[in-house]
Amino acid sequence: MPLPPIVQPAAELTREEINRYSRHLLIPDVGMEGQRRLRKARVLAIGAGGLGSPVLLYLAAAGVGTLGIIDFDRVEESNLQRQVIHQVSQVGELKAESAKQAIQRLNPGVQVETHTFRLEPDNAVELFARYDLIVDGTDNFATRYLVNDACILAGKPYVWGSIFRFEGQVSVFWEDAPDGLGLNYRDLYPEPPPPEFAPSCSEGGVLGILCASIGSVMATEAIKLITGIGDPLLGRLLTYDALEMRYRELPLRRDPQRVPVTELMDYEYFCGLGQATQEASSVQVPQLSVHTLNARLVQGQKPLLIDVREPTEWDIVRIPQACLRPRSARLARDLLDEFGIDAEMIIMCKAGQRSQAVASELQALGASKVRNLAGGVLAWVNEIDPTQPSY
Secondary structure, rough: OOOOOOOOOOOOOHHHHHHHOOOHHHOOOOOOHHHHHHHHHHHEEEEEOHHHHHHHHHHHHHHOOEEEEEEEOEHHHHHOOOOOOOOOHHHHOOOHHHHHHHHHHHHHEEEEEEEEEOOOOOOOOHHHHOOOOOEEEEOOOHHHHHHHHHHHHHHOOOOEEEEEOOEEEEEEOOOOOHHEEEEEHHHHHHHHHHOOOOOOOHHHOOOOOOHHHHHHHHHHHHHHHHHHOOOOOEEEEEEOOOOOOEEEEEEEEOOOOOOOOOOOOOHHHOOOOHHHHHHHHHOOOEEEEEEHHHHHOOOOOOOOOEEEEOOHHHHOOOOOOOOOOOOOOOOHHHHHHOOOOOOOOOEEEEOHHHHHHHHHHHHHOOOOOEEEEEEEHHHHHHHOOOOOOOO
16 A cells, blocks of 8 residues: 655755656656755664665665664674675774665765664664664564664654565564554564574675675665655565575564563663673573683693584684584483583684573583583684684
8 A cells, every 4th residue: 555755855856856856757756856855864773794785775866855874883894794884994984884884875965874883772762863764684582672672762664675695575564553453562472582593694694695685675665655656565574585586475463462662671681692691690600711612722731612603604714623512492402311411511603602601501400510612613713723713
C-alpha cells in the first residue's frame, strides 16, 4: 500500500542539479517534485559497514540532501572484502570519515554529518529526531532493538536489513505509519535469540557481494519512503537466498502480545550478552595470557590447548599444538569424557568470549584445572606472531 511522502519538496532545482539527476526527472513517478524531496531529505545510516556502504553510495548518487553516518569503528583490512565505500589507503581511519570522503568524491552537493560515537540509549532518540529516516544495517541484535525502540520514541520510520553468509532480509518498520499500518521490529522478533545462535558476520562470515544485493533494496525502500512512490516493505519481510538466487516475501502482522515501548533499556542485558558476562564472571574462570602460553611452549611444555572455533576459522590461523573442538551444546561434557576431569585445559577461541563460556561450563561440571586464553587467537597474532594472518 503506498504511503504519503515523508519529506516536503525543497526549492527549485538548479541547472546543474537538473543535468545531474535528469534520468530521475524523466521518470513520471519521480520527476521534479520527487527529486526536490530527495534533496530536502535527511537520512541517518547506522554504520558505514557492509550494508551501509552501498546504501550511502546510492543515496548520495540519488541526490539525498543530507546523509548522517554514525559509526565509531575504524576501517580494517578485513572490511575491504565487502565494505566498498572504503579503500586500502583508508585502513585505520574512522569509518564515518572514510565514508564521508567517498560521498564527497561521488557527489559534492550532498551534506555529510558524521557521528563518531557509539549509539547508546542516552543519545539515540535525540540523534534520530534530527533526521527524516533511519537506515539500519547493523549486525547485532542489541543495536537492532535499540534502533527500533529509539525510532518508536522519536516517531521515525526506518529501513532495516540484515545479512549472514548467503542470505539477507529487508523490511520497513514505522510504528506511527498512517491508517493503522504501524509495525516495528518487535513484531518480527518479539524476543532476541540466545547469543550462541546469533553469530555476527565477523564470526560466521558473509559473501561480500550479498551486501550490494541487500543494500540496494534498502536504498530503494528509502527513496520510496522519501518520495511517496510505490509500495514500501512495511508489513512485509523480503528474504533473499543468493545460492538459490531466490527472493521470498512473508507477510508481517502486529504481535497481539506486544508491550508498548515507552523507554529505552539495557539492550546488552536484554539480548543475553550482559547476563552471559555476569554469569561467566561469577564462575571466575582463571585467565592465561598469550605471553605466558608462549613462554610455556618455548620451554618445551605441551599443554592441552582446546580451540573451540569453527573449522573455517581454524583454516585461517591457529596456535601451534592446539586441537580443534568446535563449540557445541555438549562440548564441555565431551571434553571431560575425552580428557578427564583432572586434565589441565587451556580453552581458546577468536577473541576469548566463546572460550570463556566453554571454560565456565567445564568448571560447573567440576573441572578445576581450566584456563581461558585471554584475547584468544587474535591476541596471539597481534602480540606473539604478527606474521600470521588475522580475520
